[in-house]
Amino acid sequence: MKKFLFVLLLFSATVSAQQALLHSPTGKLELTVSLDQAGILRYQLLQDGATVIAPSVLGVQFKDAEASFDRGMVWQAADTTVWSEMWEPVLGEESTIYNDYHLLTVKLSQPATGGQIMEVQFRLYDAGLGFRYYWPAQDKLNHFVIADERTQFSFNENPTAWWIPGDYDTNEYFYVKSTLGEVKASRSKAFTEIGTRHTWSEMGVQTPLQLKTAAGRYINIHEAALTNYPVMQLEITDGGYSAKAHLVPNIFGDKAYLQAPCQSPWRAINVGSKATDILASRMILNLNEPSKIKDPSFIKTTKYVGIWWEMHAGISTWDYAGTQDGSYDINNRKPSGKHGATTERTKVYIDFAAKHGLDAVLIEGWNTGWEDWFGKWKEDVFDFVTPYPDFDVPGLSAYAKSKGVKLIMHHETSGSVTNYERWMDTAYRFMKKYGYPAVKTGYVGKIIPRGEYHDGQWMTRHFNRVAEKTAAYGLMVNMHESHRPTGLNRTWPNWIASEAARGNEFNAWSSGNPPEHETILPFTRLMGGAMDYTPGIFEIKMSTYKPGATEQVHTTLAKQLALYVTMYSPLQMAADLPENYNKHLDAFQFIKDVALDWDETYYLEAEPGDYLTIARKAKGINEWFVGAITDENSRTATIDLSFLPAGKTYTLMLYRDAVDAHWEKNPMAYTIEKTQVNSGDKITVALAAGGGAAISIK
Ligand code: NOJ
Ligand code: CA
Numbered sequence: 006m007k008k009f010l011f012v013l014l015l016f017s018a019t020v021s022a023q024q025a026l027l028h029s030p031t032g033k034l035e036l037t038v039s040l041d042q043a044g045i046l047r048y049q050l051l052q053d054g055a056t057v058i059a060p061s062v063l064g065v066q067f068k069d070a071e072a073s074f075d076r077g078m079v080w081q082a083a084d085t086t087v088w089s090e091m092w093e094p095v096l097g098e099e100s101t102i103y104n105d106y107h108l109l110t111v112k113l114s115q116p117a118t119g120g121q122i123m124e125v126q127f128r129l130y131d132a133g134l135g136f137r138y139y140w141p142a143q144d145k146l147n148h149f150v151i152a153d154e155r156t157q158f159s160f161n162e163n164p165t166a167w168w169i170p171g172d173y174d175t176n177e178y179f180y181v182k183s184t185l186g187e188v189k190a191s192r193s194k195a196f197t198e199i200g201t202r203h204t205w206s207e208m209g210v211q212t213p214l215q216l217k218t219a220a221g222r223y224i225n226i227h228e229a230a231l232t233n234y235p236v237m238q239l240e241i242t243d244g245g246y247s248a249k250a251h252l253v254p255n256i257f258g259d260k261a262y263l264q265a266p267c268q269s270p271w272r273a274i275n276v277g278s279k280a281t282d283i284l285a286s287r288m289i290l291n292l293n294e295p296s297k298i299k300d301p302s303f304i305k306t307t308k309y310v311g312i313w314w315e316m317h318a319g320i321s322t323w324d325y326a327g328t329q330d331g332s333y334d335i336n337n338r339k340p341s342g343k344h345g346a347t348t349e350r351t352k353v354y355i356d357f358a359a360k361h362g363l364d365a366v367l368i369e370g371w372n373t374g375w376e377d378w379f380g381k382w383k384e385d386v387f388d389f390v391t392p393y394p395d396f397d398v399p400g401l402s403a404y405a406k407s408k409g410v411k412l413i414m415h416h417e418t419s420g421s422v423t424n425y426e427r428w429m430d431t432a433y434r435f436m437k438k439y440g441y442p443a444v445k446t447g448y449v450g451k452i453i454p455r456g457e458y459h460d461g462q463w464m465t466r467h468f469n470r471v472a473e474k475t476a477a478y479g480l481m482v483n484m485h486e487s488h489r490p491t492g493l494n495r496t497w498p499n500w501i502a503s504e505a506a507r508g509n510e511f512n513a514w515s516s517g518n519p520p521e522h523e524t525i526l527p528f529t530r531l532m533g534g535a536m537d538y539t540p541g542i543f544e545i546k547m548s549t550y551k552p553g554a555t556e557q558v559h560t561t562l563a564k565q566l567a568l569y570v571t572m573y574s575p576l577q578m579a580a581d582l583p584e585n586y587n588k589h590l591d592a593f594q595f596i597k598d599v600a601l602d603w604d605e606t607y608y609l610e611a612e613p614g615d616y617l618t619i620a621r622k623a624k625g626i627n628e629w630f631v632g633a634i635t636d637e638n639s640r641t642a643t644i645d646l647s648f649l650p651a652g653k654t655y656t657l658m659l660y661r662d663a664v665d666a667h668w669e670k671n672p673m674a675y676t677i678e679k680t681q682v683n684s685g686d687k688i689t690v691a692l693a694a695g696g697g698a699a700i701s702i703k
Pocket of ligand 1: 313369417447449485486504510
């Protein structure tokens with residue numbers, strides 16, 4: 006056993022032989038890390054003296070190794086440092102972010118393998134705790150394979166949770182609210198129609214996982230800086246009193262292939278005494294590396310329309326031949342007459358964007374391959390450069406340019422990632438040639454290379470490669486189906502948004518998203534970064550297009566407007582058809598006006614699953630926007646305008662549900678009111694069942 010190490014610190018950290026104690030910058034959180042007689046490492050986290058995380062195991066198990074870093078470890082040293090910085094995101098929910106934490110590094114050795122070394126680094130913020138495993142360069146450890154991560158999150162109780170089932174391939178589930186102990190019994194509530202699915206345990210859940218204790222404390226578990234490791238999901242144990250890390254494997258059961266020096270992602274525990282504390286935390290961004298993009302001038306907020314909803318609503322098709330089943334003659338592809346991405350139709354969207362000052366038009370189904378793109382686990386589907394005969398790439402690119410509108414590229418990989426890797430450079434050069442500044446990617450279907458899952462280490466590395474490569478070409482990227490973000494938009498701000506949850510599209514062709522869905526997403530999916538949720542559907546019932554259809558967006562029209570504020574993203578779609586917006590140009594004005602980049606954000610009120618009200622100040626200008634949403638229950642939102650600078654009068658435009666609005670019975674009834682306000686005012690707004698309100702203030 007090594008000599009005891011005593012470090013006396015100026016900032017309330019104490020380290021003794023087998024134990025270290027650390028406080029967050031204002032002392033709100035307290036962390037204890039200790040090694041027991043069996044050489045097992047544990048941590049414990051308190052907020053204002055109350056337990057957040059009860060003593061919980063830390064450790065990692067290697068494959069085919071004499072011993073691992075999970076027991077029999079020896080405490081070598083512990084070090085502490087103070088960190089304080091301010092940084093400015095390229096685009097964000099606020100223009101200045103404070104990154105203040107106390108760092109504790111515990112160095113451990115494993116005598117059974119001749120003294121291999123691992124460090125556990127803990128960053129303690131007032132908002133929460135981040136920690137990760139780090140393997141420095143060393144003689145005794147070079148290549149290794151992770152078989153299991155022992156990391157545990159234990160509680161003194163069986164907390165309430167908002168969760169989706171653990172799945173190696175998708176996050177497109179309903180959120181279920183239950184105690185952790187009831188996950189198995191409540192599981193069927195999360196299952197709806199989705200394609201590729203690979204659940205792994207009846208006790209498995211995904212992160213970000215939002216928890217609430219009986220005393221009303223909010224705890225959120227996620228990860229940060231996922232660059233070379235599988236996604237962490239969680240297995241609930243001990244009747245809901247504990248959760249253990251479960252890493253997404255490949256088909257061999259291996260979790261991660263690593264070579265020292267290297268590290269795991271950060272395990273991130275946000276803690277709040279109010280629900281809004283969780284939303285206001287910037288810890289996950291702070292745990293990521295600073296931007297690697299030297300000149301970010303190509304990264305811009307983007308408000309776009311697109312040839313998209315019309316396919317989801319069944320009006321037009323992605324494919325030219327209209328079979329979608331491969332039953333066409335490749336040399337004699339006959340147009341079905343329903344193809345969406347035609348030159349003429351694209352011009353309608355370009356004209357609409359130009360007329361209303363929107364930035365861009367997304368076109369899906371422009372390239373060959375859609376007749377046979379799905380469900381065959383086929384390797385060569387798309388080449389990302391060959392348009393259908395009715396889509397004029399050079400002509401449209403010139404037309405868009407003449408109108409001051411950008412075109413957004415679409416790359417559906419259909420899960421054939423080896424194929425996409427082969428085409429990436431060619432495809433990005435094609436985009437540069439025709440002036441496309443951004444690409445939406447997609448990964449529908451089972452992954453190729455076969456044996457990999459969407460959330461494994463191989464795919465993590467692919468998504469990071471796409472971010473890096475698009476950055477090198479000066480392109481923005483919006484990844485669909487990809488695994489959920491972990492704050493990497495700090496490092497790659499061109500990774501402007503992702504999907505990675507049930508988006509608005511599910512409302513077009515499935516049982517949809519329940520009205521509470523958008524009150525939960527900010528506490529779960531959005532904790533890691535922006536979501537391309539595609540709000541703004543005005544024509545709410547699908548029976549408009551398909552007589553007798555029962556599908557509908559589970560919303561009111563006013564709530565669709567509120568989502569532009571409550572669902573943070575610097576990339577926002579106005580997802581409905583130009584024809585539908587033309588019928589409601591007064592309401593469309595809010596979509597035209599709303600900002601996508603912010604100086605300040607004010608989280609006014611929130612409860613996951615019930616309601617959410619957020620106010621934001623636009624970056625660099627004196628304009629404020631507020632979004633208030635509710636679940637299936639009507640409610641009165643109270644909006645305290647004290648975020649406005651005092652001593653001035655402002656013009657407020659309120660877009661709200663009409664008195665008789667109701668998400669099922671009367672979803673499209675709204676009213677617009679104009680009033681004068683000042684910072685001393687508090688306004689109350691009635692939200693319909695499934696409804697919302699949007700406000701702009703100048
Ligand atoms: C699923 C994506 O989420 C959706 O936006 C897209 O239209 C389809 N895949 C086709 O790529
Ligand atoms: Ca609710």
